[in-house]
Amino acid sequence: MAAGVVTGGTLAVGGIGGATHRYGVQVDNVWELQVVTGEGKLETCSKIQNRDLFEAVLAGLGQCGIIVQATIKLIVADTKARVYLLFYNDLATLTRDQRLLINDERLKRFNYVEGQVVPNGNGGWRYMLEVASFYSSTTPNDNIMLAGLNYIRGTEQIEDKSYFDFLNRLADTVAFLKSIGVWSYPHPWLNLFVPGSAVESFVGKVVSTLTLANTGQGPILLYPVNTNRFGLPLFRVPTEEIVFLFAILRTAAPPEDAVVTRMLSDNRRLFEQNRDLGGYRYPVDAIPFSQKDWQQHFRPVWGKLVSAKRRYDPNNVLTPGQGIF
Numbered sequence: 001m002a003a004g005v006v007t008g009g010t011l012a013v014g015g016i017g018g019a020t021h022r023y024g025v026q027v028d029n030v031w032e033l034q035v036v037t038g039e040g041k042l043e044t045c046s047k048i049q050n051r052d053l054f055e056a057v058l059a060g061l062g063q064c065g066i067i068v069q070a071t072i073k074l075i076v077a078d079t080k081a082r083v084y085l086l087f088y089n090d091l092a093t094l095t096r097d098q099r100l101l102i103n104d105e106r107l108k109r110f111n112y113v114e115g116q117v118v119p120n121g122n123g124g125w126r127y128m129l130e131v132a133s134f135y136s137s138t139t140p141n142d143n144i145m146l147a148g149l150n151y152i153r154g155t156e157q158i159e160d161k162s163y164f165d166f167l168n169r170l171a172d173t174v175a176f177l178k179s180i181g182v183w184s185y186p187h188p189w190l191n192l193f194v195p196g197s198a199v200e201s202f203v204g205k206v207v208s209t210l211t212l213a214n215t216g217q218g219p220i221l222l223y224p225v226n227t228n229r230f231g232l233p234l235f236r237v238p239t240e241e242i243v244f245l246f247a248i249l250r251t252a253a254p255p256e257d258a259v260v261t262r263m264l265s266d267n268r269r270l271f272e273q274n275r276d277l278g279g280y281r282y283p284v285d286a287i288p289f290s291q292k293d294w295q296q297h298f299r300p301v302w303g304k305l306v307s308a309k310r311r312y313d314p315n316n317v318l319t320p321g322q323g324i325f
């Protein structure tokens with residue numbers, strides 16, 4: 001357990017990653033918060049103290065309080081990571097393997113499970129499973145780690161890294177994008193939680209018409225999480241046991257208004273298709289959204305959010321830009 005100032009921005013949305021299948025989202029790992037409410041009061045909250053404020057702030061998009069300190073569960077880190085990149089030609093085989101791995105938790109095979117849609121070099125796409133096993137002394141046995149997985153044999157890339165280098169692996173890419181100016185282009189991202197029952201049809205259809213111009217060469221993430229790990233009411237996901245994060249992390253290239261407008265309208269179209277399948281957006285993205293959309297997004301807990309807003313930020317001082325109230 002550790003206390004300290006953390007990135008309140010991530011706790012205001014959820015905080016998802018490759019370890020979510022095991023530990024839930026970042027907000028599921030918070031013990032206690034110190035929060036400044038819209039009325040300027042400093043409050044301490046947790047599951048057992050001011051629970052309504054705690055649950056209104058975590059994944060609460062900055063509507064009821066500014067997080068100034070968080071106490072978060074930590075575990076002892078290993079020192080190394082064995083990282084596997086495994087490739088697939090078809091989506092159904094990728095998602096079958098991803099489900100197998102996150103359902104296989106009693107074996108605790110991989111600490112980290114993600115996935116991506118990647119260019120296949122011929123103008124189309126293929127799929128990549130990115131998994132990692134953390135260790136300190138005994139190197140994981142590849143035969144055991146890869147047993148039962150149906151990636152294209154011979155395409156696997158396996159590498160040992162220090163734990164820090166694994167966590168920091170995007171630093172060179174970020175430095176490169178900064179050096180060529182692309183980092184500061186607009187990024188009209190699309191982040192969706194797709195119900196597991198619809199992932200092959202929905203994502204398959206999207207990918208069949210997707211081009212590099214649509215993404216601006218940004219990464220496309222696709223990975224599963226178990227919803228039984230989630231416990232915060234404002235973190236909205238489909239009501240299925242397994243849901244997939246599908247994220248098209250677009251770059252508007254060239255950085256022109258027409259490109260941004262086209263990407264935003266594409267985001268809205270795909271959001272609606274996914275919503276009609278029971279899906280949700282993960283609200284770190286760029287989708288034109290009305291108050292009615294927000295009400296629908298928070299529907300079963302909308303009344304609680306309204307009550308908390310009235311109580312903790314009655315003058316709508318905090319983050320009005322989201323357009324929720």
Ligand SMILES: Cc1cc2nc3c(=O)[nH]c(=O)nc-3n(C[C@H](O)[C@H](O)[C@H](O)COP(=O)(O)OP(=O)(O)OC[C@H]3O[C@@H](n4cnc5c(N)ncnc54)[C@H](O)[C@@H]3O)c2cc1C
Pocket residue numbers: 007008009010012013014015016017061062063065066067068284319322
């Ligand atoms: C390059 C990049 C990679 C990312 N990767 C991931 C990822 O792997 N997983 C993931 O889950 N997300 C990821 N994100 C999304 C990121 O977690 C969110 O955008 C997050 O909200 C950013 O925090 P911020 O401090 O920049 O918040 P801002 O953009 O400033 O604010 C976002 C929201 O958080 C609220 N907020 C900000 N600070 C506080 C606070 N102290 N208290 C209460 N509310 C607050 C704001 O009111 C607003 O509603 C990524 C974003 C980027 C740019």
